[in-house]
Amino acid sequence: MTQSSEVLYKKRLENIVEKTIEVIESSKQQIFEILEKAKDEARKLEAQLEELKVQVINVIKEVEMCEKKEKKCRLKLALVSKQFGHLSEQAIKEAYEEAKEAQIELALKRREEKELIERRNELERKLLDTKAIIEKAEKLSSQINIALNYLNGDLKAMNLQLEQLKDKQALSVKIIEAQEEERKRIAREIHDGPAQAMANVLLKSELCEKLITKDVEQARLELKNLKEIVQQSLKEVRKIIYDLRPSALDDLGLVPALSRYIKNFEEETGIHVDFTVLSDYQRLSPEIEVTCFRVVQEALTNIKKHSRAKTASIKFEFGMKFVSIIIKDDGIGFDKEKIGQGYGLMGMRERVEILNGKFEISSFKGKGTQIYISIPVRGVEDDSVASG
Structure with missing residues (x-):
């Protein structure tokens, strides 16, 4: 094999590995974007939750005040009923109207309290789901880094091997062809497996973001599907790494x-x-x-x-x-x-x-x-x- 042929084979092999690394790098960037969006969403939810907690505390205090006022009005109304024959019609009317207004005010405050508590609970659930996405994305990012480090290291080792085999031209051809086919197989496995799954993770996470405020149950179902996709992707990455070198x-x-x-x-x-x-x-x-x-x-x-x-x-x-x-x-x-x-x-x-x-x-x-x-x-x- 001539020196120019050897350089050509070496260049082709390096291109295969570089393309594989590019696919993983692109997928890593997509996961990073998902992670950053989830972190931004978590920060917003935490701020909203803190504000809502303050509102809940205030409305609880207001409900307590309304309850005391309503109780006071009921006692007054009971007293008016006992002295019905000794009070003017105007005094009786004012007592009934005051009691009625207190009851209405208390009912409205209780309704406001219930709505705020429901919103708070919803935000807490949404925050937990978002943190779960963050955790899964961080784990997947860590696995991708392991794969990248391995491939980069493997490329350096491969180049060193090729330099050492310059004097064995016939064997060099066979080794290069075998490793080129192996890199193609790895690239196909990553492209068809983890890379596709990561793209799906991105789509699923965007869908979850839209569903969380509209359909919580459907959002939960999509998050469950997202978890299964991430688990399968991790399994495929581990298999690829194991096949490279157990x-x-x-x-x-x-x-x-x-x-x-x-x-x-x-x-x-x-x-x-x-x-x-x-x-x-x-x-x-x-x-x-x-x-x-x-x-x-x-x-x-x-x-x-x-x-x-x-x-x-x-x-x-x-x-x-x-x-x-x-x-x-x-x-x-x-x-x-x-x-x-x-x-x-x-x-x-x-x-x-x-x-x-x-x-x-x-x-x-x-x-x-x-x-x-x-x-x-x-x-x-x-x-x-x-x-x-």
């Missing part, structure tokens, strides 16, 4: 990481996978562990998408000079002529061959598929390994 692979090693991945695969697909380690497990170099993990991951993805299998098996054997993997399924299989076709199988083969390993696949229609992989532990396959 933390368990670095922290625990290959076998524990695969055990966790296979368990999740079984729960998601309903396909039973028998995972067996035939020898004592030993930690391998990072590049070998990553290759083994990705090959198994791609094989299970193919089983899920194409095989219609009900069960599968994965067997590992860790030797002094090699690690071998056998992956089988009881699916529908495919024609021999199609073996090796499709990016999934080619990507698996290339990963193994980069480490001087062997990759063999056999499949027959109606009889499932078997993949055999052997990778030298030291990265160089000698005669004894080849014969094994």
Whole structure:
């Protein structure tokens, strides 16, 4: 590969990652705008609520005064009734009118008190809902920052790898093509998943703002839907991050990481996978562990998408000079002529061959598929390994 071709591939790969980052940055900005609108709304609601609380306190005092006045007028009216024959018609009329006015005034004040309390309660509910939106937006923003940091860091690591592989031109082509396809997949997943969900969050939050003053029940329903969208978006972001680099692979090693991945695969697909380690497990170099993990991951993805299998098996054997993997399924299989076709199988083969390993696949229609992989532990396959 010429230097100009290498620069071209590198530039194309960087563009893929940069576009992915742009999508996330745009979504992050939308979430930030939602967050700021919600905070402004919360501040307005808090100010209105404080003002309304003062009004409620004042009207309660006024109601108490009206109640005392109305009670006083009733006592006076009772006294007038007892002295009915000794008072003038004008005095009796004035006593009745005064009592009536006191009752009307008290009824109006009580009605005003009730309306103010209802408004206060409504504002308190609205404030709680707005604060819930703020909390969810802040959590989602934090998750997006994690994804951005990872991608930015991954881009730097990728550039460093490419610089180190300048002398391995044939392998560089395969690595660049594989990573370019991976970045496209990530961009599609983010665009079709979290990015779309974030746009939906923005629309839902605007709808909630409009409904809160008109239809509280509908607003609550929309907020519930908004919560589900945010939860699903977080789940998708976490999955994308996990697919980029499972933390368990670095922290625990290959076998524990695969055990966790296979368990999740079984729960998601309903396909039973028998995972067996035939020898004592030993930690391998990072590049070998990553290759083994990705090959198994791609094989299970193919089983899920194409095989219609009900069960599968994965067997590992860790030797002094090699690690071998056998992956089988009881699916529908495919024609021999199609073996090796499709990016999934080619990507698996290339990963193994980069480490001087062997990759063999056999499949027959109606009889499932078997993949055999052997990778030298030291990265160089000698005669004894080849014969094994």
